[in-house]
Amino acid sequence: ILKRAINDERGYRNLNLKIDENVLKSIADSSEGDARRALNMLELLVETSESKEINLESLKKLPLYYRYDRKGDEHYDTISAFIKSLRGSDPDAALYWLFKMIESGEDPRFIFRRMLIFACEDIGLAEPEAIKIATNCAYAFEMVGMPEGEFLLAFLTIFLSLCPKSNSVLRSIVKAKRVLEEKKFAVPMHLRDSHYESAKKIGRGVGYKYPHTDPEAIYQKYLPEFIEIAEILGKGKEKILKQKLEEIRKIRWGKEV
Incomplete structure (x- = not known):
């Protein structure tokens, strides 16, 4: 789809663009099979590029939502930083990584699942209420959804960060x-x-x-x-x-x- 858009006369063929194959692969990975999202990302990339040669550096200038690959390194690295911030009792850092994920379009349920595990694995018996509160927040999220669900995610993030830790x-x-x-x-x-x-x-x-x-x-x-x-x-x-x-x-x- 992306290559067709680049080579088709109704697309960007007349612009004589030179787009790095790695850019197309990154767009495909980030769009997770959503053709509309992929084409929107390509369009934004073409419109904002100051050169006819588009490479990975050009891609970095896009808004975070478009650059975040929920199946790639960015996904795993960010959730890793989030969990490590919770474990280190740093709510400031944890909130930063949390909202990076939210603004990037990460599935909130994935974040809640990781916090449920964290409540047992890294807090556990040091604060037995943690798993109960985490479960209640995850359940409440199903009732309110987004964007109000941000309150539940932030609430739980701060609480888990400041709980005593035990493995x-x-x-x-x-x-x-x-x-x-x-x-x-x-x-x-x-x-x-x-x-x-x-x-x-x-x-x-x-x-x-x-x-x-x-x-x-x-x-x-x-x-x-x-x-x-x-x-x-x-x-x-x-x-x-x-x-x-x-x-x-x-x-x-x-x-x-």
Whole structure:
């Protein structure tokens, strides 16, 4: 389509333009299959160019919306800068990268998805409300859309930036997968399913202590040996959870902890 527009007499053939192939490729990538957007971009490029030779430098002079390739490096680099700014507790930088994405036509739902992941991965238990607030903002966006949705994106960006940070959940996931490769435990008999009538006759579920009614259940073991998988760093609101975990482990495993 682009080459036809350049070579057709009804297009730009009479202008004798020399357009770099890389420019055409960049326009095609940025338009994401939208022919109208691609042609509009080409038209703007031709009209604003001061030379008949159009190269990548000419492309850089276009408005940001036209230069942003949502499938290329700019897309991944900008979201990377955004997430790293959130992680670094810098709302100023995070807002800058956020609005670069918005003004470039980035899908707001993509940004919300990344912030939902961030709320669990980089904030997690240090502020458990983060995932709830992120979910509510993403849901509210579906009700209001754009441009009012900018308020929700900016609100969540500032909030997540200033939350305490912890990667306890990520570290625990990594440990769980590593232990799973190293240890191959069978399910202990007292933890096995025993809902059917003959289960207890073969030892399934025998000895299981129900935590809601049996005070001795705190001593019950759920793995054959002590393995520290859940790693709570004690940041933000994790301090209470870390203390609780240490108490439970000490009661359950005693000197082994």
